[in-house]
Amino acid sequence: MRTFLTALLFIAIIGSDAQGRSSEVEIGLLTQAKPTKIIITPLRGDYSVVSNDSVIYSLKNHDLLHISLKDQKLELRTLNGLLGTFLNVRLIPQGEDGAFKLKSVIPYGHAKSYDDILNINNGSKCLQVINEVNIDKYVAGVVKSEVGTNEGLELYKVHAIICRTYALSNFRKHEEEDYQLCDKVHCQAFAGSCDQADPVTGLSYAASNDILKAAVQTAGLVLVDTTLELITASFHSNCGGQTCNSEDVWMLSKIYLRSVKDPYCVQRKNARWERKVSQAKWLGYFERVHGYKVSDEQSRERALNFTQTSRAPYFQNNQKIMLKDVRADWRFRSTFFSTSVSGDQVVVQGRGFGHGVGLCQEGAMEMVLRGIGYKDILNFYYTGVALIDIASLRFLLR
Ligand SMILES: [Zn+2]
Ligand SMILES: [Zn+2]
Secondary structure: OHHHHHHHHHHHHHHHHHOOOOEEEEEEEEOOOOOOEEEEEEEEOOOOEEEOOOEEEEOOOOOEEEOOOOOOOEEEEEOOEEEEEEEEEEEEEOOOEEEEEEEEOOOOOOEEEOOOOEEEEEOOOOEEEEEEEEHHHHHHHHHHHHOOOOOOOOHHHHHHHHHHHHHHOOOOOOOOOOOEEEEOOOOOOOOOOOOOEEOOOOOOHHHHHHHHHHHHHHHOOEEEOOOOOOOOOOOOEEOEOOOEEHHHOOOOOOOOOOOOOOOOOOOOOOOEEEEEEHHHHHHHHHHHHOOOOOOOHHHHHHOOOOOOOOEEEEEOOOOOOOOHHHHHHHHOOOOOOOEEEEEEEEEEEEEEEOOEEOHHHHHHHHHHHOOOOOHHHHHOOOOEEEEEEHHHHHHHHH
């Protein structure tokens, strides 16, 4: 039954292929800003401004188009004056590879560049701005915002596949808003076009170029589990030497999110952390929040000298105090910590940074430096998964 439902899900996603949409995604832009006035400038090539299938204006390279919400309609202006008011407009590149700059004027925002088509609708009280963009360019725009600069082609490939897998399994997240994904962390942070240097993130032209290359060279590749279901490809900064089982962090068991020993990240930047807290505060916390008996000598000793040589899900097994809760309450960098006593202080020595489930980013960086390829990196962190082209998946499910 599950496999059948999975097949249906894929057919539903790939079904859009026949309408020519599988290679494009619709991304809601400026969804938090809720703009009432924007400016658009073509950066590469000229654009046709279209409404109701009629071309109303030809916007030349570096021309400015102002769009404001007036009486529930879009008012369009260029430097030559008013173009008119419309219910919606579509900006389509006249050449094959158009790009434009978009800036929110009310409220004020920084300009960002985007590729391909832009749709603007009346979103009641604000303009609804949707970028209809080639999926590889979208993937590159997400990798650009999620991965550090100058990390190399192989690491960008790892993240391009993770990003594409996530995008395809979350295609219906914004169905009610008439687009597929938003540009915020809620879906995946999308930083726009990735074909130039970015002074804001410090991304060089060469790095941008590598990111785009990684997206194109892995085009169509996604990660699936043994039932051909797209995986939840979670990742974190540094696992401290061992990743977590998904159920120990999210109560959700996934066969491919298993704890693995990771020798690659242990010398990296986020491998270790330390905090000191007073003994009274530490013991008081366990007594108050978890009803832990600190009056009992043996229990008290266990709480002060807690050790993890390999990753444990619980702080204390007999009471099932989950380490993820202790981490959240103390805002620790990870759940992978041990404690010892120094005077009236408890020294908390931790390893890693982040939830610890799935791919360890710093481990993956180290693997790339040691010449390990993206397929082996993905297989190391995601247990028993397969890398498959979404097109061949369609063939298998026919
Ligand atoms: Zn979203
Ligand atoms: Zn690691």
